[in-house]
Amino acid sequence: MGELPSVRRRWQGRLVVGAVCLVVSGWIVSFDPAKLVAPTARQQLLAFVQSGLPPDLSRSYLVGRTVRDGLLWAIVETLAISIVGTGLAVCCAVPASLLSASSVTHEGPLYVGASEWRLVSGRLVHTGVRWLLSFCRAVPAIVWGVLFVTALGLGPFAGVLALAVHNTGVLGKLFADFLEETDPLTTEAVATVGASRLQAVCHGMVPQITATVASYTVYRWECTIRSAAVLGFVGAGGIGYHLLLTVQRLQYQRLTTAIIAVFGLVLLSDWLASRVRASLG
Amino acid sequence: MSNPSGSPFLRVSGVTKRLSGTTVLSAISFVVAPGERIAVVGPSGVGKTTLLRLLAGGLTPDAGSITVDGTPPDPHQLQLAYQGTTLVGHRTALANVRVGELATQSGVAGLLAPFGGGGTDRATELLRAVGLGDKTDTRVDQLSAGQRQRVAIARALLADGSIVLADEPTANLDPQTRSSILELLDTVVGSRPLLVALHDIALATSRFDRVIGMADGTIAFDEPVANVTDGQMADLFAADSESHPHPSVAPSSPSPTRHGGGWYG
Known part of the structure; x- marks a missing residue:
């Protein structure tokens, strides 16, 4: 019981540090809630919402002239980018995780009585691949998107590669951690x-x-759908391109439709993913 | 060392093992003659499992040596039936047993073998022999603890080592199944030596040639079964202060980490 006051003091210290960080960060980002309720801001927000209603559901916007330039196609394309991107990522992440899990490369029951040389080389491979995966993961998908669009030109293929590289980093580390946590016996x-x-x-x-x-x-695939939705901002295909265009052209009714479509896409993937997970039991 | 019967002669000399800082086994020495049936008894935490894992090659000793007919054993010469908790839960009983064939298969076929169905092979036969003929396609995580135990035994028997070891093969089994499992081991092992870690004193004295009593990482006694006295057995289990007279029927033995009264400190 004697240690309680010191525990409390430590928590008080943590709270003070947290509060200071919060205030300093708020000052850095010029946090000012008054701006939200200022009359001009309110009017502008209201005007924006009004100009976005009702959403544009015209056939020319949804289907487009050649199908491939309509919003529906963009939705399908976004889904396709996320599926191929995740698939590629899994294909790369599986071997990468095997090469970067210490329980596979140099530790545990597989290496009872192994030679020193074998252990050292295993550790080298493990560390090298871990670093590579960290790098893939550290660069956000949208930055990979900029790189691939620059190298390969506009279009969904750049988006696929961007998602594949970033998610190889994410899934590779995850799978490797799972392998390291398996029961050694x-x-x-x-x-x-x-x-x-x-x-x-x-x-x-x-x-x-x-x-x-x-x-x-499956969970990661859900995340890639959300990433795929914004990859279009950098020209890497999908619905993001529509979002960007409508904002640039001040077509707010179309923007509303596109936002609803993204929302629907996310709901759909949530539902699909939970169904798949349930069937995996 | 000539060995006309073809059954191997196992020698353990001065084996010591430390695991995460504590000495689990110190200077263990004994021999197993061809065809001998030996029970290793003692309360939980005295190093029985560690000893068996060292013999099976799952661990290496820090000091001392293990030899079979005078030379270090081949990787799969000593086959240990690990406890049932070491099976892969998401796979079927048959797939788990067929892992025992891995030693004799190599290349791509060896990698894929346990995934295949396999109808009337030896794995199915062994599952039938341990009383699980109707459970071949049942996932292991849907089996009872006792049934898992039997799958683990079938797996070790399929691997066909020249010396058979079993870690608490009767744990979690009802009394009837207990003796039937030991009977099964007895039949399938044939003339090969058999070394079994046991909790159950009655089983140890009724079915084995020799009893090795272990206490605190050392051998307390090593006698032919006829010479083992009730007093020796009682001493063995009394040494474990919190243990029970019949540990095998107690719901669970106290975990060693709780010694020292962590609740009150």
């Missing part, structure tokens, strides 16, 4: 049967995580 039981390392990984370690990997992949 289960792997040991497979290894001591006389299995090779690769066999022990395939039949001892990987089956322990397949269900988790599948469910996180």
Whole structure:
């Protein structure tokens, strides 16, 4: 019971530090709630909302002249970018996670009595691939989008590659962490049967995580839909391009439609993902 | 060392093992003669499982040596039936048992083998032998603890080592199944040596040639079963202050970390 006051003091200290950070950051971003309720701002917001209503549901906007320039096509394209992007990311993340999980490369039951040389080279591969994955992850998808649009030109393919690279970094690290958290005794039981390392990984370690990997992949796909929706801002295809165009051309009724479409897309992916996860059990 | 029967001669000398800072086994020495049936008994936490894992090659000793017929054993010569908790829950009983074939398969076929169905092979036979003939396609996480135990035994038997080890094969089983499992081990093992870690004193004295009593990482006694006295057994389990006279029927043994009264400190 004697330690309670010191615990309380530590928490008081943390709260003070937190409050100071909050105030300083607020000053840096010129936080000013009064601006929101100022009469001119209110009028402008109201005008903006009014000019956006009703949403533009005309056939020429939804379907377009050649189908490929309509909003519906952009929605389909966004979905397609997220699916191919996530698929590519999984294909790269699986081998990358195997090469960067310490339990696969140099630690645990697979390396009982392994040579020093084997352990050192395993650790090198592990560290190298981890760094590579960190880099892929640290650069946001939209920045990868700018790079790929510059290199390959405008269009959804640049968006696919941007999502694939960034999500390889995310999923690769995630899968590697799962592999490192597998039960070592289960792997040991497979290894001591006389299995090779690769066999022990395939039949001892990987089956322990397949269900988790599948469910996180679906979750990540949900996230890529939201990323895909803004990739169009940098010309990498999808619905983002429509959002950008309508803002630039002051077509607020069309903007409303596009925003509703993004919202619908996110709801749809939420629902789909939860169905898939439920079926994975 | 000549060995006309073809059954191997296992020698453990001065084996010591430390795990995360604490000495789990210190200077363990014993021999297992061809065809011998040995029970390793003692309360939880005395190092029985660690000893078996060292023999199976899942761990390496910090000191001492393990030899079979005078040479270090091949990776799969000593086959340990790990506890049922070490199976892969998301896979079927049959897939888990077929992991035991991995030693004899290599290349792509070896990687894919346990994924395949397989109808009338030895894995199915062994599952039938342990009483799970109707559970081959059931996922392991849908089996009871006792059924998992039997799947783990079938897996080790499929691997076909020349010396068979089993870690608490009777844990979580009802008394009837307990003796039937030991009977099964007895039959399938044949003339090979068998070393079983046991909690159950009655089973140890009724079905084995020799009993090794372990206390606190060392061997307390190592006697032919006829020479083991009730007093020796009682001492063994009394050494564990919080243990019970019949640990095998107690709901669960106290975890070693709780010694020292963490609740009151």
